[in-house]
Every structure is written in C-alpha cells, then in structure tokens.
Amino acid sequence: MALALQTFSTVKDANAALKAAGTRYLGGGTLAVRAANEGDVSVSSFIRSTEPSLSAITVSGGKVRIGASVTMAAIARHPDLSSLSHAAHAVGGPAIRNMATVGGNLFAPAPYGDFTVALLALDATLSTDGGDLPIETFLVKRESIHAIVTAVGFSLPAEGSFRFLKVSRIKPKGISVLSIAAVLEQAPDGTVSSARIALGCMADRPMRATATEKALLGRILTSHGIAPALAVANDGTAPITDPLASAWYRNEVLPVHLGRLLLA
Amino acid sequence: MAKVSVQFTxxxxxxxxxxxxxxTLLHALRDKIGDTSPKGGCHQGTCGACSVIIDGELRLSCLTLAETCSGAAITTTSGLSEGGVLHPLQRAFLDAFATQCGFCTPGMIMAAKVLLDHTPNPSRDEVVEALSGNICRCTGYEPIIQAVLTAARSNSQNAARGESKKMELRKSYFADQRKDDLHEIGQPRPRSDSPGHVTGKTAYFADRNFPGMLHLKMVRSPHHHARILSIDISEAEKHPGVVKILTAKDVPHNVYTILILIQIGPEDETVLADGKVRWKGEAVVAVLAETERAAQEAAAKVKVDYEVLPAVFDMEEALKPGAPIVNEYHGRNYYLYDSGECRKVRFGDVEAGFASADHVLEQTYQSSPIEHAPTETTGCIVAPEGNDRFTCYTNTQAMFFTLDNASIILQMPGNRLHFVGGTVGGGFGGKVDVIVEPIAILGAKLTGRPVSFIYSRAEEMQISSPRAAEKVVIKDGVMKDGRIVARKVTGYTDAGAYSRHSPYGAQKGAGHYPGPYTIPNVWIDTYCVYTNRTPSSAMRGFGVTIGDFALEVQMDKLARLIGMDPLEFRFINAYRDGDMKAHRQPTEGAALIECMQEASRAANWPVAEKFMAMSSYAKGA
Structure with a gap:
C-alpha cells in the first residue's frame, strides 16, 4: 500500500486513528520517515496531531512540562531550560535538531535517544491521554505502547546538579558511542547525598546505573572516592554492537567516561 | 493513491x-517541481545533502513530508543567486576551492546561510557546529569552513566579493627541468565545474525524471554462502504496481567478469545469482515496479529457499586445504596468475641480504575493508529510445568498461548502448564495478520503459565493493648505517567472493613493493584470495595504499631499531632517478627527496644538512 499522512487537530482523534493496522505516529520524521525511506513497508499510514499543547513548553514553580512535539532546537534555546541545553544540543546537527522531537526521542532505539537518557536521569513522568507513567515503566514496554505520549514532565534539577556527557568518535559531533546523564546532590561536606545516573547505548534503550548510584552515596567526588562506583559501572549493562563500536568496547570505555563526568 | 494539494513559496x-x-519534500522538489539542487544522499537524515531552509530554519527535505509544508517559505541553493550575481556564500565557496564533487555543496551552502542569517560574524567553532550535520567526502572540510568565514567577512564589509584565496604553486623545485612557458598549465585557475556546484545547477545522473519511469529494487542474499533451492516470484508478480521481475534466466550472459576486457578471466560472477550465493547481499531477484514503494513491497514477497553452506571469511583459513570453495569458477580460493599462485618479483638474493644484515625485522600488518561512502550512491537511469537503442545515464567512473561489459552481459552490440556520464557525486574508485547498468538496461529492454536503479544508503555501505582487506608480512634486513639491504614482502588481498578488480590490485602491490626505496635484494609474493565476504574492488591506489601504510610503519620501526631519525633513515634509502626498481623499471621523475625536504621544513623536523643538499636526479649528493 502507498504511504499516506493523516493529520488530526486533536490528540484524541489521532489516538483513535492509530488503532488501525499499519499506522505509525509521525513526530519530526527523523525516525518514521527514515524507516519508510529505507524500505520499511509495515507502515502505510502516518498519523499526526497538530494540537497546540504538543508544542508548548511551560516552566512553573520548578516544574517543567515539555510537549511531545517540541524540538531539540526549541529546548536548547529556551531560557528556563539552560541546564538541559547541552543535552538537547547533543542531538544531531542543526537540521536534525530543528526536526527531532522529545516524543520521538523517547522511542529512538540505541544508538539514538540521547535526550531520553537525560530524561531518565531527571526521573521524568510521561503524559498520555490515558494517564501518566514514570519514564522507567515506559522504557520497559515502549514497543507495546500505542497511546500518543503528549508531554514529559520533571522537576528542574538544582543548579549544578545535572551533568550530561555524550561520547562520539566524530568531532564536533556524531552518533553516540555512549551517553551518560546524572543528577547528583551533595551534602555540605561534599559527600554525595543522592545520585541518579542514566546510560545510553549500554543496552538497547536507556538504562539506570543503579549499582553505581548506590556505590556513590556517602562518597566524595575524587578519584579515590568514586573508585567503588566505577568498579560497578558495568553492572547490568548489555551494550549494543554497531558500526561505531562493539559491546566490548562500550563496556571498556564506560568507566573512563563515567569517571570524567563525575570528576568534572 | 491519495493525491493532496500542497502550496508553498x-x-x-x-x-x-x-x-x-x-x-517527501525532497521528491516533491526534485521530481514534481524540477528543483534538483537538494540532493538525495542517504534519505535517512545523516548526510545533509538535501538540506533546505523552511521558514528560516534548516531542515532535511528527505525526512520532511511535502504536505506538512503548506504555506511555508522554502529556500534552496538554486534560488540564492540573483540576476546572475552569486550570493556571497556561493562566491566564497567558488574562490576557496570549497567544492570538489559538488554533491554536498548545495546542502552545505544552506546550512551556512542559516548560520550567517542568525550569526553574521561567527567564530570558527560556530561554523564547524553549523556544518556538523552535513557530510563532505572530498574536501576534508577545511576549505568549506574557510569559505563560510570568508563569506561572513565579505558580508560584514557589505561587499559582494570576498577575499579570494590564490592557489600557491611552488615553482622553485625542478625549475631547470621545464620551460614554464605555458599559458594554462602551471597557472592557478578556478575550477571550471565550481559555478555549477555552488548554484546547484550541476547535473548528476539522478537529476532526471522520465514519464513512466520504473524503479528497480533488488532481492538480496541474507546468507554468506548458500545453495538456492527454489525461487518463488508468484506472489510478488501479483503485487499492485509490479511490472516485471527478473531472475538469472532472464540475463542473456549471466556469468561475467569485468576484467575479461583485458583478458583477465575466468568469468566468475553472476549478474543475478544462479544456484548459489557466495556473499551476504548478493543480488538474486530484480523487481521493477511503478513506484519505489511498490518495488519494496513486492521484493518482500519474493520467496527464496536456501540451503546454508559453510562459509570462510579469513584469508589464511581460505588458503588451508579443505577450506570451503568460495567460487567454483576458480576451483580454488586464490587467483591463479600466469606466474602461479601469486604474483612474484625476484631481485638480487634476498637470503644473502638477510645473512649480511646487522638486524632482521619481520612484522605483520593487517587492514579491514574500507567503504568509499560517496555522498551520491551508485546508480543509473536507463531510457529506451525509439530506435531500439538505450540511453544509460550513469555515475560510473569506468564509462567504456561499463559499456563493453554491458554489451557482453546483454549480448547486445555496443552501438545500441548510449552511455551518458558526467559529474559523479564522489567516487573514489567505488563506482567502477559494472553492477547497476546491465540489469537496469535489461529491465528497460524487457519493459520498454525507463528504469531507475539507485542504491539506497544501506546498499552503498554494505553492497558496493569496499577496498580489500589486506595482510602484509614484511621482513627486512638493515645495516647499522641505515641501509636496507634486503626486503621480503608477502601480501594477501581479500577479493571477497568474486574477482572484480582485485587480481589487478594484488598485482599492483607486487609492482609497488618494496616502496619508494632502493633496496638491492627484494622478494615479493602477492596473493589474491577468495572469501565469502563482499567482493572488494578499486579504491584510491588500491593494491598500494595499505602496502604503503605497512611499509611506512615498518620504516619507523626499522629506524627505531637502529636508533636513527626516521626521516634521515628515509633519505638514506629513498629512490632516485636512474635507480633500478625491483620489477626492473628504471626510476624516473622521483621527487621523494624534494618532498621530504619540504616536509622537513613544513613540519619543523630538521635533518642533517647533507640530506637537505640531496637531489632526486643528481646522484652523489
């Protein structure tokens, strides 16, 4: 069947249309149109919604809500999201950032989906017409989710607590070898009081580095202090192998880059 | 198929x-509106060649659906010049030699324009970042970056013309060897194809669209080595939009080899697989349909039943007795030269040389296949003419090789084949393999309709021939004073499943070793080996480049071994005019000494004065 695009003014109507076989939601096109271009004939109908709330960013009382159609470029230039600008800017070149959406990034398979690594570290909540769900729950079952994700919400991290690193082999930027996002809070004595760390490319989707998080608690961010955390950096990882790097390589370099991020 | 109206400027x-x-907007602009300045290089958002400006923002037209652009203002590179006057960016790209094949140029200029529209005086880092989504495979980026910075300066001065960078010709070398009285040769000149590149007017083979054109998609082997038990095209034939499906029996002369034109046989490769596949990705069934989509859908319905066979991927394993035979047309896993199992060069007495040497060093070097990754993928468009002739618009780098091989494969006199080449969007040797043209011409012949066969990006990366993997074993005898007295090289070239140009590549290696050095005792063996890998072929200096990597690393190791400066060590051994090479061609026009002298200055790597006084054509010094 030939491809067709159906546009709906409301998410509700788009959700209803997505129930038909052979449909796929179209965000910025960087995943869905690419798949069609590359010969994926399983999709015959793109569905999209132009509901204005999908394109809105609101920041109020330390709470952030980003509509699913918001692009990486819009996040990178938003004055209230400067702490996340680096993570949004890490996605693609300028044209990709003008197209790629937050919603699409949530569904991007490794080695893509760098911004979702940031959202996982930020403990984001995803909204759908059927209710909210935590990002970790979403990531586990994202292939079976047919409802349109309408927005992501999270609390703005305390100043200086959010760190993000994307490692690629091409300068100034390329596709990820791996990416790391961390929200670290420190007690007045410098010891880590809470840590939430997410990894990209270390599995087929973003994952938490829970062993590292635990090993950091009560430690100070020095080479000696983070050594136990780095020793368990590879716990539970199952990295992808692709033309950029093997799973072995990704596991080898993860502790190195994690160390650099923690000591930065 | 639902039609929708779309309106934009x-x-x-x-x-x-x-x-x-x-x-997609890319197809709408190119095929419906006729603006072919945006190029389709990957159709996956990676290369940036299709970049356009939509409402002031840089976008990828290959990933944008045209119907989402209604009401938008779209800018492409073809619209930048006004009244025949180039935009400052176009002028700067021209002056800075920032174009080579030109395929990435329209996208680069779009990305640069958006940058300068928002940031009139960018830093170098800002330029690099702005171009980070656009891939150039030819220029190395530096001239492009300089062009954008120059255009920014000319903008800020409100001048239409930027600072022109003049090509520097260093004429002091070999000044006594020539008259230098020519008007064009030896003079700096702008590239004659650049104006077309910077305005998006250069015509590439795919910048054509014929009414009723069919699209060819290939069903490929999912196995490295397998017997084909059956092929069922019945479901695919019934698929809406399918016009013709081709299998091996449709190809008049299905088994061929490119170099048969220069008597290098045997014919060892199938146009469409017949009975067996020998590498993963081998062409099995060709589907011709009204649209790319219909061809893709029908290709998915072709059923091929395989019996998987043991495969061999390693050259040493392939050469062992009992290894699976990759290619029955050879009957053995290496190419049989008239000199035997390998190309051989014998010069002096290499064993006596090793015996007299102060040190002997043997090292092994290996390389993996390298893909050319041109931004324009391999392809052709064939149009049947009314006089029973076929015009083939192609980006081949081997026009007459392709025409003559197509003539053999199709059993069609060459005078019925009209090949039209032109600017190639990056080749690097990767477009010399006669792969797309014969089958596309056959499709045009059997359907009477124009046929387009263009590799997808995935096909370009995985199906087109890469540079061969090589293994090079070098054994050298060297004296404490720096003279290399013996060199033995055993080279292995991984042809993959079929010969293509690899027997020639391995032979070139034999002629090229021992490198640009004069060595009195030399022994060379080079093997062309068959494995169940993607057939390899030509790429910039194939048969030589990997050898040079191995040789020069070896030279550094030898210098280290005897405690000598690596550049001075090379001066001692550099060949000069008149020296006899190992394959018994006297050296002519060697400029290695002068090249190293310039490198010594440029890299601030001083060597002893006696080396700076040397000359390639004056012995003694």
Missing amino acids: LNGAEKAEFIDSGT
Whole structure:
C-alpha cells in the first residue's frame, strides 16, 4: 500500500486513528520517515496531531512540562531550560535538531535517544491521554505502547546538579558511542547525598546505573572516592554492537567516561 | 493513491502541486517541481545533502513530508543567486576551492546561510557546529569552513566579493627541468565545474525524471554462502504496481567478469545469482515496479529457499586445504596468475641480504575493508529510445568498461548502448564495478520503459565493493648505517567472493613493493584470495595504499631499531632517478627527496644538512 499522512487537530482523534493496522505516529520524521525511506513497508499510514499543547513548553514553580512535539532546537534555546541545553544540543546537527522531537526521542532505539537518557536521569513522568507513567515503566514496554505520549514532565534539577556527557568518535559531533546523564546532590561536606545516573547505548534503550548510584552515596567526588562506583559501572549493562563500536568496547570505555563526568 | 494539494513559496515564487500523500519534500522538489539542487544522499537524515531552509530554519527535505509544508517559505541553493550575481556564500565557496564533487555543496551552502542569517560574524567553532550535520567526502572540510568565514567577512564589509584565496604553486623545485612557458598549465585557475556546484545547477545522473519511469529494487542474499533451492516470484508478480521481475534466466550472459576486457578471466560472477550465493547481499531477484514503494513491497514477497553452506571469511583459513570453495569458477580460493599462485618479483638474493644484515625485522600488518561512502550512491537511469537503442545515464567512473561489459552481459552490440556520464557525486574508485547498468538496461529492454536503479544508503555501505582487506608480512634486513639491504614482502588481498578488480590490485602491490626505496635484494609474493565476504574492488591506489601504510610503519620501526631519525633513515634509502626498481623499471621523475625536504621544513623536523643538499636526479649528493 502507498504511504499516506493523516493529520488530526486533536490528540484524541489521532489516538483513535492509530488503532488501525499499519499506522505509525509521525513526530519530526527523523525516525518514521527514515524507516519508510529505507524500505520499511509495515507502515502505510502516518498519523499526526497538530494540537497546540504538543508544542508548548511551560516552566512553573520548578516544574517543567515539555510537549511531545517540541524540538531539540526549541529546548536548547529556551531560557528556563539552560541546564538541559547541552543535552538537547547533543542531538544531531542543526537540521536534525530543528526536526527531532522529545516524543520521538523517547522511542529512538540505541544508538539514538540521547535526550531520553537525560530524561531518565531527571526521573521524568510521561503524559498520555490515558494517564501518566514514570519514564522507567515506559522504557520497559515502549514497543507495546500505542497511546500518543503528549508531554514529559520533571522537576528542574538544582543548579549544578545535572551533568550530561555524550561520547562520539566524530568531532564536533556524531552518533553516540555512549551517553551518560546524572543528577547528583551533595551534602555540605561534599559527600554525595543522592545520585541518579542514566546510560545510553549500554543496552538497547536507556538504562539506570543503579549499582553505581548506590556505590556513590556517602562518597566524595575524587578519584579515590568514586573508585567503588566505577568498579560497578558495568553492572547490568548489555551494550549494543554497531558500526561505531562493539559491546566490548562500550563496556571498556564506560568507566573512563563515567569517571570524567563525575570528576568534572 | 491519495493525491493532496500542497502550496508553498519556493525561492520567492508561488508553487501549487498535487502530490501523492506521503511524498517527501525532497521528491516533491526534485521530481514534481524540477528543483534538483537538494540532493538525495542517504534519505535517512545523516548526510545533509538535501538540506533546505523552511521558514528560516534548516531542515532535511528527505525526512520532511511535502504536505506538512503548506504555506511555508522554502529556500534552496538554486534560488540564492540573483540576476546572475552569486550570493556571497556561493562566491566564497567558488574562490576557496570549497567544492570538489559538488554533491554536498548545495546542502552545505544552506546550512551556512542559516548560520550567517542568525550569526553574521561567527567564530570558527560556530561554523564547524553549523556544518556538523552535513557530510563532505572530498574536501576534508577545511576549505568549506574557510569559505563560510570568508563569506561572513565579505558580508560584514557589505561587499559582494570576498577575499579570494590564490592557489600557491611552488615553482622553485625542478625549475631547470621545464620551460614554464605555458599559458594554462602551471597557472592557478578556478575550477571550471565550481559555478555549477555552488548554484546547484550541476547535473548528476539522478537529476532526471522520465514519464513512466520504473524503479528497480533488488532481492538480496541474507546468507554468506548458500545453495538456492527454489525461487518463488508468484506472489510478488501479483503485487499492485509490479511490472516485471527478473531472475538469472532472464540475463542473456549471466556469468561475467569485468576484467575479461583485458583478458583477465575466468568469468566468475553472476549478474543475478544462479544456484548459489557466495556473499551476504548478493543480488538474486530484480523487481521493477511503478513506484519505489511498490518495488519494496513486492521484493518482500519474493520467496527464496536456501540451503546454508559453510562459509570462510579469513584469508589464511581460505588458503588451508579443505577450506570451503568460495567460487567454483576458480576451483580454488586464490587467483591463479600466469606466474602461479601469486604474483612474484625476484631481485638480487634476498637470503644473502638477510645473512649480511646487522638486524632482521619481520612484522605483520593487517587492514579491514574500507567503504568509499560517496555522498551520491551508485546508480543509473536507463531510457529506451525509439530506435531500439538505450540511453544509460550513469555515475560510473569506468564509462567504456561499463559499456563493453554491458554489451557482453546483454549480448547486445555496443552501438545500441548510449552511455551518458558526467559529474559523479564522489567516487573514489567505488563506482567502477559494472553492477547497476546491465540489469537496469535489461529491465528497460524487457519493459520498454525507463528504469531507475539507485542504491539506497544501506546498499552503498554494505553492497558496493569496499577496498580489500589486506595482510602484509614484511621482513627486512638493515645495516647499522641505515641501509636496507634486503626486503621480503608477502601480501594477501581479500577479493571477497568474486574477482572484480582485485587480481589487478594484488598485482599492483607486487609492482609497488618494496616502496619508494632502493633496496638491492627484494622478494615479493602477492596473493589474491577468495572469501565469502563482499567482493572488494578499486579504491584510491588500491593494491598500494595499505602496502604503503605497512611499509611506512615498518620504516619507523626499522629506524627505531637502529636508533636513527626516521626521516634521515628515509633519505638514506629513498629512490632516485636512474635507480633500478625491483620489477626492473628504471626510476624516473622521483621527487621523494624534494618532498621530504619540504616536509622537513613544513613540519619543523630538521635533518642533517647533507640530506637537505640531496637531489632526486643528481646522484652523489
């Protein structure tokens, strides 16, 4: 069947249309149109919604809500999201950032989906017409989710607590070898009081580095202090192998880059 | 197929079209409106060649559906010049030699324009970042970066013309060897093809669209080595939009080899697999349909039943007794030269040389296949003419090789084949393999309709021939004073499953070793080995480049071994005019000494004065 695009003014109507076989939601096109271009004939109908709330960013009382159609470029230039600008800017070149959406990034398979690594570290909540769900729950079952994700919400991290690193082999930027996002809070004595760390490319989707998080608690961010955390950096990882790097390589370099991020 | 109307402005002009729903903006611009300045290099958002400006923002037209652009203002590179006067960016790209094949140029200029529209005086880092989504495979980026910075400066001075960078010709070398009285040769000149590149007017083979054109998609082997038990095309033939499906029996002379034209046989490769596949990705069934989509859908319905066979991927394993035979047309896993199992060069007495040496060093070097990754993928468009002739618009780098091989494969006199080449969007040797043209011409012949066969990006990366993997074993005898007295090289070239140009590549290696050095005792063996890998072929200096990597690393190791400066060590051994090479060609026009002298200055790597006084054509010094 030939491809067709159906546009709906409301998410509700788009959700209803997505129930038909052979449909796929179209965000910025960087995943869905690419798949069609590359010969994926399983999709015959793109569905999209132009509901204005999908394109809105609101920041109020330390709470952030980003509509699913918001692009990486819009996040990178938003004055209230400067702490996340680096993570949004890490996605693609300028044209990709003008197209790629937050919603699409949530569904991007490794080695893509760098911004979702940031959202996982930020403990984001995803909204759908059927209710909210935590990002970790979403990531586990994202292939079976047919409802349109309408927005992501999270609390703005305390100043200086959010760190993000994307490692690629091409300068100034390329596709990820791996990416790391961390929200670290420190007690007045410098010891880590809470840590939430997410990894990209270390599995087929973003994952938490829970062993590292635990090993950091009560430690100070020095080479000696983070050594136990780095020793368990590879716990539970199952990295992808692709033309950029093997799973072995990704596991080898993860502790190195994690160390650099923690000591930065 | 649902038609939708779309209206937008393109470079200031109103456009209104009815298009198929789901059509990308790239296809709408190129195929419906006729603006071919955006190029399709990957169709996956990676290369940036299709970049356009939509409402002031840089976008990828290959990933944008045209119907989402209604009401938008779209700018392409073809619309930048006004009244025949180039935009400052176009002028700067021209002056800075920032174009080579030109395929990435329109996208680069779009990305640069958006940058300068928002940031009139960018830093170098900002330029690099702005171009980070655009891939150039030819220039190395530096001239492009300089062009954008130059255009920014000329903008800020409100001048139409930027600072022109003049090519520097260093004429002091070999000044006594020539008269230098020519008007064009030896003079700096702008590239004659650049004006077309910077305005998006250069015509590449795919910048054509014929009414009723069919699209060819290939069903490929999912196995490295397998017997084909059956092929069932019955479901695919019934698929809507399918016009013709081709299998091996449709190809008049299905088994061929490119170099048969220069008597290098045997014919060892199938146009469409017949009975067996020998590498993963081998062409098995060709589907011709009204649209790319219909061809893709029908290709998915072709059923091929395989019996998987043991495969061999390693050259040493392939050469062992009992290894699976990759290619029955050879009957052994190496190419049989008239000199035997390998190409051989014998010069002096290499064993006596090793015996007299102060040190002997043997090292092994290996390389993996390297893909050319041109931004324009391999392809052709064939149009049947009324006089029973076929015009083939192709980006081959081997026009007459392709025409003659197509003539053999199709059993069709060459005078019925009209090949039209032109600017190639990056080749690097990767477009010399006669792969797309014969089958596309056959499709045009059997359907009477124009046929387009263009590799997808995935096919370009995985199906087109890479540079061969090589293994090079070098054993050297060297004296404490720096003279290399013996060199033995054993080279292995991984041809993959079929010969293509690899027997020639391995032979070139034999002629090239021992490198640009004069060594009195030399022994060379080079093997062309068959494995179940993607057939390899030509790429910039194939048969030589990997050898040079191995040789020069070896030279550094030898210098280290005897405690000598690596550059001075090379001066001692460099060949000079008149020296006899190992394959018994006297050296002529060697400029290695002068090249190293210049490198010594440029890299601030001083060597002893006696080396700076040397000359390639004056012995003694």
